[in-house]
Amino acid sequence: MKFIIKILKDFPAYLWSGWGAIASIFLFIAFWDIGNQVYGALVLPSPLETFKTLTTMLQDESVWKEINITLYRASVGFGLSLIFGSLLGLLAGFFVTASIMSRPIVTILVGMPPIAWIVLAMIWFGMGDETVIFTVIVASFPIIFVGALQGTRTLDDDLKEMADSFKLPWHMKFFDVYFPHIFSYVFPAWVSGLGMAWKIVIMAELLATSDGMGASLAVSRSQLDTPTTLALVVIMIGSLMFIEYIILEPIKREVELWRD
Amino acid sequence: MERLEVKGLNHHFGFTEILRDINFTLEKGQMLSIVGPSGGGKTTLLHLCAGLLDVEEGKVTNTFASNSFAFQEGRLLPWKNVIDNIALGLLAKGEKTSIAIEKSKKIALRFGLEESDFEKFPKDLSGGMRQRVSFARALVVEPSLLFLDEPFSALDIGLKKELQTVLIEMIANKEISILFITHDLMEAIRLSDEILLLKADPGHIVKKFTYSLPQNERDDKFVYGESAKILQDAEIIDTFELELK
Numbered sequence: 001m002k003f004i005i006k007i008l009k010d011f012p013a014y015l016w017s018g019w020g021a022i023a024s025i026f027l028f029i030a031f032w033d034i035g036n037q038v039y040g041a042l043v044l045p046s047p048l049e050t051f052k053t054l055t056t057m058l059q060d061e062s063v064w065k066e067i068n069i070t071l072y073r074a075s076v077g078f079g080l081s082l083i084f085g086s087l088l089g090l091l092a093g094f095f096v097t098a099s100i101m102s103r104p105i106v107t108i109l110v111g112m113p114p115i116a117w118i119v120l121a122m123i124w125f126g127m128g129d130e131t132v133i134f135t136v137i138v139a140s141f142p143i144i145f146v147g148a149l150q151g152t153r154t155l156d157d158d159l160k161e162m163a164d165s166f167k168l169p170w171h172m173k174f175f176d177v178y179f180p181h182i183f184s185y186v187f188p189a190w191v192s193g194l195g196m197a198w199k200i201v202i203m204a205e206l207l208a209t210s211d212g213m214g215a216s217l218a219v220s221r222s223q224l225d226t227p228t229t230l231a232l233v234v235i236m237i238g239s240l241m242f243i244e245y246i247i248l249e250p251i252k253r254e255v256e257l258w259r260d
Numbered sequence: 261m262e263r264l265e266v267k268g269l270n271h272h273f274g275f276t277e278i279l280r281d282i283n284f285t286l287e288k289g290q291m292l293s294i295v296g297p298s299g300g301g302k303t304t305l306l307h308l309c310a311g312l313l314d315v316e317e318g319k320v321t322n323t324f325a326s327n328s329f330a331f332q333e334g335r336l337l338p339w340k341n342v343i344d345n346i347a348l349g350l351l352a353k354g355e356k357t358s359i360a361i362e363k364s365k366k367i368a369l370r371f372g373l374e375e376s377d378f379e380k381f382p383k384d385l386s387g388g389m390r391q392r393v394s395f396a397r398a399l400v401v402e403p404s405l406l407f408l409d410e411p412f413s414a415l416d417i418g419l420k421k422e423l424q425t426v427l428i429e430m431i432a433n434k435e436i437s438i439l440f441i442t443h444d445l446m447e448a449i450r451l452s453d454e455i456l457l458l459k460a461d462p463g464h465i466v467k468k469f470t471y472s473l474p475q476n477e478r479d480d481k482f483v484y485g486e487s488a489k490i491l492q493d494a495e496i497i498d499t500f501e502l503e504l505k
Binding site: 158159161162164165166167168169172176177180181184257258259260 | 307310312328329331333335337338339340348349351352353381382383397401407
C-alpha cells in the first residue's frame, strides 16, 4: 500500500520528465510529414490525414469491437504466459537439472520464427481465437520463462547464508531475500513479453482470422487504404506506449530504486 | 552454564582437508580469537561453529541461548534501507515492527550512523558504513554469543577503535561472549581472553595464548608490548611465514 502511494506521489515528477520524449515524438512526426511531401499521399499519408482518419475510426463502434477482440486475445495469451512462464521459470531455476534441461527447449522456442508457429497453429486449431492465443503464448512464454529462471539461478548464496544465520522464517526469507531479487529479473521480462505479445497478436490475426485489428489491417491493405492502415498502426503503437510508459515504467523505477 | 564446545572437529571440501582435529571451549562472557593467515580455514571453522555448515566429523555443542553473525563483507540486503537491514534479525525473532525500527534507529546512532543515512540503500553507503550497519544488525538482537568474521577489516582506525570499545564494554559487563576470527594479531591481543593460533594446510591449532588482564584495563602499551612478545614466538613466525629470507 505504502508502495503504491509512493508511485502515485512520484508520478507527476515522472510525467514532467517526459518532455524530452514528447519532443522526440514530434520530431518523428515532422519527418513523417516530410516523407508525405516527398512521396505523396498514396504511399505515405500525412500525419494530419492519419489522425483525422483515426478520430473518425474511434467514433465507430465496430472499430472498438475489433480492438476489444484483439485486446482479449493478447491479454489471454500474455496472461497465460505470465502465469506459467513465471511459475515454471521459478521452479526450473530452483533445480539445476531442470534449468540445464530447459535451456535447449527455450532456444528452440525462441529460435523458431513466429510465422512458422502461426502456420502450424492454423493447421492445428483452424482459423480463430485459439490460433492467435497459441501464437502469442509461444512467443512471449520463453521470454518470461528465461527471466524467471535467471532470477532464481542468480540468487546470492551469501545472502542465503546471512538469512540462515538470523534464522529468518520462511515467509521472510521469501519476501525479503528471494522475492526482490527474482522480481528485478522477472519484471523486465514481463515488459518485453508484453511488447512481444502485442506485436504477435496483430501478425497472427492478419494471417489467421477474420476479425480483430490484424484482420482490419489485412482489409485496409487489400483496399490500398493507407490512411486506415497507418491509423491502425498508431492505435497499436499508442496503446503499447501508454502501457509501457504510463503504467509499467513508473512501477519499474520504484521497484529498482535500490539498484546501481 | 552457556558454552560453546568444539571437540575433534575435522572438515573436508571434496578431497581437500580444511580443518584437522580442532578442540576448544568458549565460556560465557569470554572472548576467544582465532588468528591465522588468510585461507587457513578460519571462516570455515566459524561457519561450522555457527551452524551455517554441517559438521561432518567431530562435535560442536552450542548451549548459548542466542547467537548472531557479523560477516566480513557486510552482506546487507541491497533492496532494503539501513534501518530495515538492521531490523531484519529483530523481525525474524518476531519483534513488533514499530519496536524493531525504534531499536534499530537507536543502535544505528550508537554506531556512528547519521539520521540522514537511515533511508539510504546499501549502494549509497561507503564500505565502512556498510560494515557498521552489518555490525549493528548483529548486535541489535542482543545475542549471548556473537560470531565475528573479520568485521573490522574495512574500517578506518578511528571507527575500528570505536566499535572495539563497544565490544570491550559488553565483555566487561559479561553481556556477551564472542568468537572472533582475524589475521590482525594486535586486534586479537586488545580484545581476547584467549587466542588460538590456526596454522594452514590443513587448519589445525598449534598454540594457545591466554591474557588475564581485563580488556578495559589494557592500554596501548600493553597491546604493543604483548604484540612485540608474540611476534618473537617461533610458532607465530612459522605460521605467518614471517622469517626474513
